[in-house]
Amino acid sequence: MKVLGIETSCDETGVAVYDTEAGLRAHALYSQVALHAEYGGVVPELASRDHVRKLLPLIRQTLAEAGMAVDELDGVAYTAGPGLVGALLVGAGVARSLAWALDVPAVAVHHMEGHLLAPLMEETDEGPLEPPFVALLVSGGHTQLVAVDAIGRYRLLGETLDDAAGEAFDKTAKLMGLPYPGGPHLAAMAEQGTPGAYRFSRPMTDRPGLDFSFSGLKTQVLLAWQKSDQSDTTRADIARGFEDAVVETLAIKCERALDAAGCETLVVAGGVGANRRLRARLQAMAEQRGGRVGFPRPAFCTDNGAMIAFAGALRLQAGQSEDASVRVTPRWDMASLPAVQS
The missing domain is CATH 3.30.420.40 (ATPase, nucleotide binding domain)
Incomplete structure (x- = not known):
């Protein structure tokens, strides 16, 4: 067909x-x-x-x-x-x-x-991805964890209570003066930042549950930026701290979702799924658990x-x-x- x-x-x-x-x-x-x-x-x-x-x-x-x-x-x-x-x-x-x-x-x-379903189009050495699996849908408009029992049979495990992850990337970039669309520019700048120079909270990881919230993290970045010298070096360091916080939060919630679903296969999709550091962190987490993670090609x-x-x-x-x-x-x-x- x-x-x-x-x-x-x-x-x-x-x-x-x-x-x-x-x-x-x-x-x-x-x-x-x-x-x-x-x-x-x-x-x-x-x-x-x-x-x-x-x-x-x-x-x-x-x-x-x-x-x-x-x-x-x-x-x-x-x-x-x-x-x-x-x-x-x-x-x-x-x-x-x-x-x-x-x-x-x-x-x-x-x-x-x-x-x-986009990652299911990709060929992998481990064979085709098939349900059941847990999906992280992470984009400018959505951040959701979904249990996929079969194609067309979906159970929402957790979602964002305010800004989606991609939206938080864009808004954080804008408040630091980066051009539209801000998310990719912020991720590129984070590559030049010093790890640990700024450390922000991992929202909602200190309590049970699979929901997300990124608006408070965005406020932390704003306050740090306003108090800084606002140089390019500082902008890169803050961008790295923000990206690390988002990536770590997503990874913690994904691991909890796999435990809740009794599954060891994770699928990641949406615009933020192209983020290099997120891919590396989730790949390492899956390997440590003896599972697998699937991504669509960046395009x-x-x-x-x-x-x-x-x-x-x-x-x-x-x-x-x-x-x-x-x-x-x-x-x-x-x-x-x-x-x-x-």
């Missing part, structure tokens, strides 16, 4: 073709970072308009790179939520129209399920069409599809998804 995947949940337009027999055939991504940089954050109306401009050319480009004609598609998958309602409607409208014109099924994909940590095409292909293969209505769900509980019966 050859499935076209469309991702337009926020500020990146992603398109891919996934073949259930041959794997990923082609993918393309357009980022709106330059468009929103002037405003210091995503402007929903501008995001929607840019998806309108870029989506059809990206579909043509991706099909050409896959060496396919549009009528060779067997199905279409699209992000229906969570996300910005206007941006979601662009992708859903195009996907539903294309599926109707080709008389092929279309399936609505949960954005976070796409992230959660698939951020929003992309490949994860939507893959997740959609699994559901289309299971006989799941949508009617011809164009519907999106900006707020969507992943636990409400139907299981995939293989």
Whole structure:
């Protein structure tokens, strides 16, 4: 089955073709970072308009790179939520129209399920990743620990009570004067910082539970920055202290989640999953426990069409599809998804 995947949940337009027999055939991504940089954050109306401009050319480009004609598609998958309602409607409208014109099924994909399943596309020396496992979904909008009993059967173990980890990275970078989007700039600056020069708390690790909170950590950084000489060296040291605190907090909670789920396989997905220090820390933790940890390639940590095409292909293969209505769900509980019966 050859499935076209469309991702337009926020500020990146992603398109891919996934073949259930041959794997990923082609993918393309357009980022709106330059468009929103002037405003210091995503402007929903501008995001929607840019998806309108870029989506059809990206579909043509991706099909050409896959060496396919549009009528060779067997199905279409699209992000229906969570996300910005206007941006979601662009992708859903195009996907539903294309599926109707080709008389092929279309399936609505949960954005976070796409992230959660992205590591399953990767080939590893240890063999394919399969449920059951614990997933850490860590991005600008979400920080969640999820027990994955099977594809489509998810149990929320813990989540952030305020800022997501990626959001905390971006906001902390902004308060120290780093350009938008701040998270990657802060991580790059942390590479130059001195370990231990600044030590911040590991929020909510001194009590039981699997929930997260990063707003207090952000305040600690602000106070440290305001009291400092605000030099480039100090900025790098504070960035390193902040990153170490986030990475250690995530690692502590992941280990607790593995214990709670009685599992030794961890999957990490979402934009923060590309962080080099987080990957190294979780890899070391998994090896110490005698388990394994799976990551998507860095290009698939951020929003992309490949994860939507893959997740959609699994559901289309299971006989799941949508009617011809164009519907999106900006707020969507992943636990409400139907299981995939293989």
